[in-house]
Amino acid sequence: MRPLNQNEFDTPGLNAGFDLISLIHTFCLIVRCHVIVGVLVCAVYVQYVVADDLQLQVHLVEMLAKHCGLQKASQWSLRYNIPKNRLPPGVWETQQSLPPDLQQICLNDITHEEWVPPQSHCQRFYQVPLTKDKVHFVDTAETLHRCRSILLKEGVVVGVDMEWQPTFGRVAAQKVALIQLAVLDQVFLLDLCAGGFCEQPDLVGFIRTLFSERNILKLGYSMTGDLKCLTATWPELSEEPLKTEGLLDLLKVHQKIQCGRINQVQDGPREVLVCENSAEKGLSLLVQQVLGKPLDKTEQMSNWERRPLRISQIRYAVADAYCLLDVYSTLSSNPASFGLPADLRSITSGQSKTSIEKKQKVKRDKKTAQAIGQEECQGAQRVSLPHSDTVKGLLCGESPSEGSPPLTPQQLRVVCDNMLQGLGRYLRCLGVDVVMLENTDDHRVAAKLAQAEGRVILTCGQPFQTLRSQVGEGRCLSLDCSEKARDQAVRVLKHFNVQPTPSDIFSRCQACNSDQYVAIPRADMVAMLKEKGFLQDHNNTDHMFEKSCQQEELWLDDTLTPSGTPEPPRYATQCRWASLSGLDRDTMTFPGGSAIQLHTVPPALLQRIPLFYVCTRCGKVFWEGSHFGRVLSLFQEVLLIADDDSISAARPLTLAQNK
Ligand SMILES: [Zn+2]
Incomplete structure (x- = not known):
């Protein structure tokens, strides 16, 4: 404890709280009793104390309306110019009907609001x-x-x-x-x-x-x-x-700063992710x-x-x-x-250029998306999407960050609690960096990961309070477990103001969260399958092979003749591409030690899939299929698609998927 000095007594609003409220109350009683001297002295003091604190001004007007009538309340509300929506019922109307001579309270010369605000205000x-x-x-x-x-x-x-x-x-x-x-x-x-x-x-x-x-x-x-x-x-x-x-x-400059801070997080030191407060x-x-x-x-x-x-x-x-x-x-x-x-002024032009590029890119994505849709390919799947239960739910815990600059999915890094694996898969599918807890993991693992890797925790139910107390405000979100995973995903994206584009779809491996693929053209894939014994010479009749051909009503005759140049990917995925040269051709393993999962490639697909994408971390094999369209239409509401594109881009794909 230290003694109060004179200045603190002189600072209006510093001791805001109970004493002040009772002072206002006393003032209202004096006004009601028409004790003229008392009114003046008290009014001066009330004004001095209330100063420019809108909360207190509103309270004063409420008290006046209650104890001294609408006229007094409206006079004081005019004096403080209190917003209409903060006035007690009837005060606004009374203001409008006040004769001009009553619109001013004759205290203007006695007190005035100070230009220099209270010390507490300056500190905050x-x-x-x-x-x-x-x-x-x-x-x-x-x-x-x-x-x-x-x-x-x-x-x-x-x-x-x-x-x-x-x-x-x-x-x-x-x-x-x-x-x-x-x-x-x-x-x-x-x-x-x-x-x-x-x-x-x-x-x-x-x-x-x-x-x-x-x-x-x-x-x-x-x-x-x-x-x-x-x-x-x-x-x-x-x-x-x-x-x-x-x-x-x-x-624009702010957006640039935010992006920089987020990248910094990924490189190690714990820092702000979306906004620290x-x-x-x-x-x-x-x-x-x-x-x-x-x-x-x-x-x-x-x-x-x-x-x-x-x-x-x-x-x-x-x-x-x-x-x-x-x-x-x-x-x-x-x-x-x-x-x-160095030149901040360059950011404006730079940004507008990139936004034009982005728009063009979105246009390109739309075209390629349509191309995929028109392909009408069935069966081919890059992911199996989770099914989840119904019932709507709430996102609780933190206020959404609508006002903050939009993020790309890659900038949002989360750790999903083990009850939310469906949500995690959807977010990954849209390019969000998701680490998922295993079923056997303790919830505290989420806090450790969040702190070590600068991630936001997504959780639900009981663990929320504990986890939030461990990682702090704004770094832990609670979702309703009974809500559909798709709806949970939309909530999370909106909450963090994340704007995925079509090219973010499948930019991450659904199995391991890596965003690095290697593209393998059909000819190379065929060669690898043959080399490892997963594909017989096409003159032979392998049972499985024949069966899948019948299923797909296809004949692979042309397919197995290696084609010249590989076709480029039809939609530009926002991922990193590795070179095939890193692959050990004898063992078919990547430098990280994972082998290409060749056994998962159905031979019947070879004819119509020109390009395979293989995750360099886990070796899982993907290819373009109708699931792209499915995700596109599922998340239309949050995907950043150029204005006129949304319907045309999604529709053909949705149709294709139904065939
Ligand atoms: Zn993977």
Whole structure:
């Protein structure tokens, strides 16, 4: 214990808790009794203590509504500009009908919200290193002119953010209420709700110039939404769309950092996998990762169209734009330590290029998928898919990471508890890195593997609590065992925001989780089978051979004549390819010691399978078949397939599989 010092008494909100609630309660009683002096003294103190803590403000208004009536409650709610959805019933309506002279509580001159937030806030959240006089409201032609003269200069770096009214589920883009433009030593708040300012003729021109000037670097985070709302604000922007140059979306940079961190995990040291603290998402997570503390997002959903804005709203708006400068500056000073290229500005163009490539690749996958579908091959199977019981279930334990950047299946590394082997097989089948516990393994093995290899545990039932306490928040997920394995898999993918593409399907060996195959053309496979006595000369009639031929109604005459060049794989699998030269041709074993499982290749298939894929770790032999289509249609809802492709890609395959 240490003695309290004077400063701690002076810090509003520090002792938030029971005493404060009883203070508010006392205040409400005094207000009700109309003890004028008491009201004033108490009001000053209540305001001082409540400060900009929205939770306490809401509580005060609730108490006032209960004890002192709707009018008092609505006056105070106006004073604090509390979001509509946080108001007690009837308060919003009363606000609307209050005569102007009652809309203000005459205490403005006695107290005011402090620009510098409480110490506890500073300890927890990122703070902007600017005093209040460096924040400028821009709401007239004059102030706009001043803002222009500072921002529109070659080489300036501007943090850009915008606020608009929360949509609560509506889809249409909202009009922007506030545009925040941050430069190194000051922040401009363009107040589009200030009377007539939005119609200022120079304003749209300024926005156009700012966004199109290549030599002014604009930093944003997930800017697509901002740009949509800008277009919704000014109709002329739909007629003549905004040209954008010199934009750096830090979301792209964030995605790159996340990928790097995940790869680091695979190389050994235990580090963040998806996000170390699932409470932080998006920009706040990036700020935490780069600058050490997250953003305070309390005001994110507040009423951005009401004026005047609360100090805490202004603080939030300023921080949201200014943090982009801080993040950019820290990343640029040492890009390598974040796994980034020296020129961060190259990431935007690089990313868009890869996304184009990805789209083209998806298109290719679709074509090859269709080709496989049209082949109408039956019987050939690369995996046997698990069957599981019905009954829907829940994913409990952690909140989903929708806001975090999407992952590829290869980036998700899990260890599946032994009750979830069906789930594990499905995830593997989509390319997720899955280690499965054996039936005899103790649950604690999962925790050991998770810690040693940086994996997330998937479990269900009793072991969840124990396992989570061993590996920590966000690294253990509980699933409902009664749910279908397929549905469990969809849950897991959505939870971690994993976006598999068709080329991830079967990119991992279903038997051993390896993602390395060797491709063996038919001719070589035939030669190997013959050499090891699994295939007789085709003039001889081997019983099994004949039987399978009858079954398949095929004749292998042409097949056994070695063809010239092997056909390439028809769909590009996201796996690693090994060279056949690593194989010991005498023993048919790979360097790791596993032999090719030649005995599993049905001779009858040889005629129509041009290429076999052999897992270099366990020797299991695979080939293309209708199961690809089955998986494609089973997981359509989570597969990343180009917009117009989803139906056309999946349908022929589904049909083929039914024949
Ligand atoms: Zn294998």
